[in-house]
Amino acid sequence: MLETPIRDRRAERREATRAEILEAAWELARAEGLAALSLRDLARKVGMKAPSLYSYFDSKNAIYDAMYAQGSRQYLERDAGLGLTGEPLNDLKAAMHFFVGFCTEDPVRYQLLFQRTIPGFEPSAESFALSVEGLEAVQKRLAGMGLTDPRALDLLTAVGTGLTDQQISNDPGGDRWARLIDDAMEMFYNHVSNRKGGGAGNDGHAR
Amino acid sequence: MLETPIRDRRAERREATRAEILEAAWELARAEGLAALSLRDLARKVGMKAPSLYSYFDSKNAIYDAMYAQGSRQYLERDAGLGLTGEPLNDLKAAMHFFVGFCTEDPVRYQLLFQRTIPGFEPSAESFALSVEGLEAVQKRLAGMGLTDPRALDLLTAVGTGLTDQQISNDPGGDRWARLIDDAMEMFYNHVSNRKGGGAGNDGHAR
DNA sequence: TCGGAGTCTCTAACATAGTTCGATAACTCT
DNA sequence: AGAGTTATCGAACTATGTTAGAGACTCCGA
Incomplete structure (x- = not known):
């Protein structure tokens, strides 16, 4: 087995970054409007370039979808x-x-x-x-x-x-x-x- | 004076074209969604190129605004x-x-x-x-x-x-x-x- | 320790938006 | 016919979401 804790460490970091991106997305959306959310702005806010976001979300709509799920859970x-x-x-x-x-x-x-x-x-x-x-x-x-x-x-x-x-x-x-x-x-x-x-x-x- | 009828003729044509553009805009919006309305598509529908629309409306939002006014009048x-x-x-x-x-x-x-x-x-x-x-x-x-x-x-x-x-x-x-x-x-x-x-x-x- | 595998991040680029510029064509009036 | 106005268009600019591909970093087994 050995479903190593290192693998978990990576998954944790990944999940933390996802959460950070989502938090930044909420802030930007609240500030500029939900539809005005842009990937480049969002990336800048979390210290990335736009394409890097695609390591965490498949698309911009996937970000909206994650926000939607968060809101529903709230x-x-x-x-x-x-x-x-x-x-x-x-x-x-x-x-x-x-x-x-x-x-x-x-x-x-x-x-x-x-x-x-x-x-x-x-x-x-x-x-x-x-x-x-x-x-x-x-x-x-x-x-x-x-x-x-x-x-x-x-x-x-x-x-x-x-x-x-x-x-x-x-x-x-x-x-x-x-x-x-x-x-x-x-x-x-x-x-x-x-x-x-x-x-x-x-x-x-x-x- | 002579506020010529020819001048009126031009204004009429212009107004007719504006109405034609708006009609096409409604059709496109109903077909593809209001937010999905694109100037290039709209121009193609009325037999123009996109920049020509700017002879009749100041911007895309001006088209939305004219549609808004039409709807309100209706x-x-x-x-x-x-x-x-x-x-x-x-x-x-x-x-x-x-x-x-x-x-x-x-x-x-x-x-x-x-x-x-x-x-x-x-x-x-x-x-x-x-x-x-x-x-x-x-x-x-x-x-x-x-x-x-x-x-x-x-x-x-x-x-x-x-x-x-x-x-x-x-x-x-x-x-x-x-x-x-x-x-x-x-x-x-x-x-x-x-x-x-x-x-x-x-x-x-x-x- | 070395190298492969996987992950992350970047630059460059593509397609599509709205919009602007400048030139060309068309039309109106003298 | 020529002058002035208007309409139209191609090219280009900025900004968007998205993709491809190249480096860099981490982990893990040999």
Whole structure:
């Protein structure tokens, strides 16, 4: 056997360099825009020339893909750490605040993960599977609240991305959007409550 | 004086060529993607070489800008021709169906007008004013329904763009989204009715 | 210790972008 | 017909992603 530790050392260094490149890519993308990321600039930032990057990534899109996977993993981690109370309306609000917060705190990541408007880039099957996992986590949480109608997921996704878009492009600060989310979630919750129970949505303000 | 008709003839020809270039640009963008539009391809399509386009537009972004203005004008026209009944819920549904329909019938136009994800492009002040005009038209119509809360516009915009994004990226056909729009607008209408009148949203199904 | 194998990095170059320059052709008007 | 304006084009410049091939370095077995 002897799967030598030296081989591991090399793999470690390689992985460290990959991580360093990705970190530099995020910084450049946040500074200049995701689509404006150039391999020559990126290489300069990590002390290389452009072709050397091809020792670590097959192409520029492979870099985007690695960033996409990183972003998806960040979402899964953060999502898993989201503690809920068991009270549906509160949890609904918390989940939406989490989603919009996650998106707006890094617009570049949001563009990469959810807008998908980088000219020639489509995530690979592996990376896409990660984001599907995230969507399933959302679906599962909704199911835990009793929301199994697929239209609920559709509508909430629409509201989430729509609010995120507006918040990013209009004005990032202020609690204007926070109150709007609360409002929308109350509206939504009342709606589905009426659909199911008949009139359960009117009494409990749930706080 | 003699502001000669010949001079007009030239201006006409020039304007016709500009329109022809823009038409070809739309076709290419619809076929290959908005960001994949290249001046050399565009020039070939209209029987020119790339530098000749600079006699008609200052830059590639100027072409995008002209397309943006065209799209905004199309929106204003269609919006003005939207006949409403005076019944708030029906009109709300019709307006949202109109908006989402306008967006999904030409995803390239939607991307240009509302997503604004072309790498180096920002609409000029004049073109942007046109789109603001469109937003004001929506605002005015909402006010006509008694919806003056600015949050109403925010939320409806979010729902509109969010639903459009989903419909475009998931599956264009089917009435799944149409029913979702109806559902969302009923929900929204009941919500604002409750806010204002107290309990007017429960009795009238409004159809 | 030496040399081969593998890995990393570089220079040079290619194709394709948008764009500019300068010359040529076409057209308009006197 | 000649002057002035406009349109068009070939050549070239910069910047992009990408590839090929040549050195340099590390590791490992002989």
